[in-house]
Amino acid sequence: MNSRRAVAWAGIIVALLVLAPRASAAQVAPVEIIIAATTDIHGRVRGWDYFADTAEGGRGLSRVSTIFDSLRTAAPGRAIFVDAGDFLQGNPLTYVASRTGFAGPNPVIAAMNAMKYDAGVLGNHEFNYGLPYLDRTLAAATFPLLAANVRRIDGKRGWPPAAFFDRGGVRVAIIGVTTPWAMVWDKLNLDKKLEIDDIVASLQRAVKDARAAGAQVVVVVAHAGFDPPAGADATLPGVATENPMSTVANEVPGIDAIVVGHTHGQVAEATINGVLMVQPRNWATSVAVATLRLERNPPVAGPAGRDATTWTVMAKRGTIIPSAGHAESQTILDLSAAAHAAARTYTTTTIGRTAVAWRSDSSRTRDTPIIDFIGDVMRRSSGADVASTAVFSTHIRIPPGPVTVAQIAQLYPYDNFIRVVRMSGTMLKAYMEQSARYFKVTGTGDAMRVAPDPAVIGFNYEVLSGAEYTIDLTRAVGDRISGLRVNGKALAPTDSINVALTNYRASGTGGYGMVVDAPVVRDNQAEIRQLLIDEISKRKELKPADFFTESWRITPPA
Template identity: 50%
Template sequence: MHRPGFSTLLAAFAFCVRTETADSQATATRGAVELTVAATTDQHGRLRGWDYYLGAPDARHSLARVATIVDSLRVAEPGRVVLVDAGDLLQGNPLTYVAARMEPNAAHPVIAAMNAMGYDAAAIGNHEFNYGIPALKAAIAQAKFPFLAANVYRADGTRAYPASRMFKRAGVTVAIVGATTPGSAVWDRDKVQGKLQFRDIVTEVRAAVKDVRARGADVVIVTVHSGLNEPASYDTVATRLPSENVSVRLAREVDGIDLINYGHSHRQMADTTIGTTMLMQAKNWAENVAVAHLRLERAGSRWRVTSRRGELISTVGRAESPAVLTATQRAHEATVAYVTEEIGNTPVAWRADSARVMDVALTDFILEVQRRTANAQLASTAAFSLDASLDAGPITVAEVARLYPYENTLKAIRISGKQLKEYLEFSARYFGTFGTSDEAVNQKVPGYNFDIVSGATYTLDVSMPVGSRVTHLQVANRPVAPSDTFSLALNNYRQSGGGGYAMLAGAPVVYDGTVEIRQLLIDEVRRRGTIKPDDYYSSNWNLVPGEAIGPALAGMRANPFERATSTTPPAPRGRRIRILATNDFHGALEPRTDSRGVIRGGAVALAASIERASRDCLAECALVLLDGGDMYQGTLPSNLAYGRPVVELYNILGYTAAALGNHEFDWGIDTLKARMRDARYPILGANVRFADGTDVPWIPNDTLIERNGIRIGIIGLASTLTPRTTRAANVKGLRFDAPAPIVADLARKLRTRGAEAVLVVAHDGAFCDRTGVASCEGEIVTFMGELDEKVDAVVSGHTHSLIAARVKGIPVVQARSSGSALGVIDLQVGGEATITVQDVIPDSLARQPRVDSLVRSAVAAVSAFVDEKVAMIAEPMPRNGEQYALGNLIADAQRRVGRADAAVVNNGGIRTGLKAGSATYGELYEIQPFANTLHRLTVRGRDLRTYIERLLDRGEPNYHFAGIAIAYDPARSSGQRLRSLSQTSGKPIDPAKNYTIVMNDFVATGGDGLELARKASRKEVLEVNDLDALIGYLRALPQPVRPPAVDRVVVRP
């Protein structure tokens, strides 16, 4: 900890140090040197710890605090620090507005601050063009560092800005290459059209990297104003512009890059490596600094990077650099004078204390300014603070700004009548159901997620259930039809689907403003001089029944999310880990219809759900995406490509880790190793050992990651049942040990290595009550009960069930299967956790273009097989319980193809039900996706009887049979439960006679642990698999196919 006054002395010393040349400060140790790269992005004018709108200190955002951190790094690593920025510097708050619009000839405060800090280079961000090319040119002329943009050219084809900068640091030749998003050609068309060309980032950076390498660069850093891999916010086909967010592509597709500092997306990433390229992103508004530590070793006359690691250093609690404060003091004073200016007046007081239960003028003021600015039919906003107000008398810039406490810009989108109703219904979740035991206000929904729409008239009836509350919805005195279309003005956060409003994400953008909505309100007051409620108020919505309004008013104040807009910053919410969890995806790239006819899941909808849940992970939140195993096996598009499409999907979605499921072994160890190499996330199995008990080197036990400054250990487990749930040959030489002692040991070691939280992802499950909260029983519960070392959360899999429970106080989640749900655990580090499981319903979610393209390609590759019609089915044959008609149908098919006396089918090989109507090859494949080869065994009747007895010892038989009938008494003791065993003709099985039995290879080779084959006098491998047997049988049956009777296994006391 610094002594009082030390940080100030340190900053002054470091500022003096920067005046010397880097090479005079340090020499590399013989053969090795470490460079430190500090990086910022998307500062948007947050130079000092002062909120100009609130007129109060800002403890979270300050480039002056970043400067103190950089100074400390330079003292610790003299001559070995590189400082870069990824753009969006010159626009974003009143300070930059004053600099650009009111004092364009003065020294630019952002450039002055960055000069004082000694930046080496900056990328040009799209917001650099907001005030026009001349303003950008003037700012660049003041900079002592280059602004880089390799992909921006003048209209005549010459380069508009430098592509790179090269220099020596600690004897190492460093090259910095810069680029920017092409989106400026859309967002600032009026300023750049006919003047600048924005070319493909990847192509231009590739050329620039090749150039600097040819000129002797030892280290190549790319600083790029482009997101990671998010979908473009503009139509790349219609605009003919290259992609917007390509940082992942740069890492994958461009050789020779050691480090990518990226920006634009206002997110953060400490340390992710793709191939040999590390990526990092600091949080916007100077909330932290991204720092990369690159170790280089000499290779002949050159240097090469041999290791890399990254971290995020928070600015909170840091002293501000005197050098930066001095450099920006005059601009700061000018901005304070601007925001405290009186810009108008009002003759009456305006209040927002009832804005969420009735229409009020203060909300309509915001809505009307938005609607008129965007020239839209409708407008929407939240009533952010119930304490917002304007007092009668003079109005200052800051007072208007307090009405809108967020940094949102204005957009307008084109929506349908269906989307409008969905939007309002989702907003109405804020209220409980009146007349029931619900609280008047849903305490889980923040007030800032309750939106109000102007331009439409409607009623919210909170006596109705969620989803059915919007009544009398009209626009222009006409009832709204689902197919109607409207333009809707709203803020950029909501336009992106923020707050869970997925029905809005992806809607076409018809207006894309760059001015913050707060500034629009200030401009409106300044223009009118005197504002009155009657100028804006129009009553267009109401809440019924009237008796609900009083309880709702009280409930709003009790809502834990409610906070007044105040002159002091909000208290920190504490450090939180958001765990997003899936399991048992089984290659389900396409949506599926459940037993109630509801379409669920699919890769596109799952991706959108993950993105939405990720957006709700705020600045204090560390995001982890985990999967509980059984990722690949289960559908034609995945299986025929041996799981490659699913690996690609998981890579796109950014999974952190996954458990090793039993079905990961289904295609053999070589294929599993190939998929593990393809995956950019570890697939963990800590309890998988060789037969002699030693570790399996290609199956990692755990991983230790850092997210948003929180170090998180993750341990993965395979099911101990794996040898009984995949072919025995596929796991030959492996054993699957009891997990509790292994996890306890690894958890202790992870905490020793610095883990602040330890998570377990396991392919073991349980079954709970229908809520998923109570009465849970199963392997995962047993494991957690045996665990004697603390872990913080568990992600479960294998049982395809709903779990949102606590075992010994530890949260555990399982999200059904096939991408039909998403588990969410919000874990306070060292504190409490909340657990939810969210349904994934495709109709309510925006499509993700990249994932959509992946799915379309995978499905198209197998469409010829999938769509082939096989048979007509008279009535549904669901997969319910232990004995069902579909199982008997499959057993009959196998007995027929094997021309055997009997057939035995394990229920685990039947994956889903069969619907009525036309049955296609693709649908039948999903019922039996494992391509198990059929075997025919010849066994004596006595051995068959013993085999059935052993099955019955396990409880209700989860097998189906053909050619034999079984009667048993479950109340009898083990080995005595079988009452009768006969052929379907009624003839008893003769203990001395030989019978032929058909089984799939999984069961025949001991997958069920019973190994009837050992007793066989003859074993034959049939030249047919289980799916082909079923298809041939269905085609041979009279059409439509009717379900066989379910009476082959009966209980008889």
């Protein structure tokens, strides 16, 4: 640990020790309760980059465990440890652990058990591998998983809305909620099995119930983010808001603090309508600590003549503790050793070779072989006329030489599968007009400048394979796509074609609501990443000529 970070961390511990309650005969001292939180772990149990097959110093539950131990020492009997969801999916470790051939305990749950988490919340990615897998995996958890806005309708037991803890003589309620958009992204796994209700309405009930049950402090742990700027959040008919936590703070009375997740941001401290808001960084990169200072109120006569103890929250503050610089817990390393070895065996497997370098650095501004490889495999394997794929990252590079599973997993990091839908020419053009919103144009003529629109996330930019088109940035947003052709023929508005999408995009997310009601031709349950791995394994050599046809362009060149 470097000296500056050590001093900062020591200052946090000293503050907790100095402000710890000290009882006196005259009065009861104030009590400080801390809520230590992680979120969006996505399988980062230990400090290891499975794509580069090298140690990684800035994250991992193995380092968070060391932080938790220090917090327990600094605030004995006054700390609650929570996670805001998305822990079971997200990297090769969790992928291998989810496969039927893996015999060991789930490494994430094993680590969280050892770290003595008090509660967790279901994130949308917890549903990615289906409810049977989720049920089996969570059965081993020694802490409750909370979901106040989730209702199971498949006849099986659901998840409790809240958990209660006594810390320093104060009854604390932790209430969990998750984004309703899991119903959209994992519709195939969840439809007719559970419902995810509106977060705001659900919390209005859950907070009222928690207070009625005697909670003197209420903390919401949410797998949902702060409200986005007006117009920036995706909307679909009948689906509640994805990220409403600012609205929650403003409209739901009785909440003392909120732990925010889902959006992969980091907020040390924000206050909305008197509610403390904190958000730890994703991938176990930091721990957010919410500290609540309470003072005991004068005794009030309770039932049977006994005095009822009540408390008032006098002060709140938030702190971020980075994982970087903290030692890894040997206990967590040992618990995850078998899964770690299996993940490394999987990712380092050589599946073929290439004689040339493949790069994605310009794949959002021109047609490139590396993205055509994805689209062409999707199109051929599904039998569709056209395939659409996102450019997930512009930092992918596969050098000449062996091609490994890790390189393909980095190119295609998500566990998506193919859904073929029937689109009209009008719908496909509208779809690509949405993609073209990625480019923000300022000025005209020689003063024209093009840059990514910060309101459009990069992975919401889509590229077509099997179609020809031009993105004309001199034209207005919504009218930039021209020359759209399929199979060498201009696509008329009334033409009908089969388009291979990911299940994620077919759900309408990212502003692509026009495809929600498109007839589904087939659901291909094969994972796209595995299709890419199989294609290289079959061919033995990855050649641009086998996949690349320059079929789209931007004018003027971006």
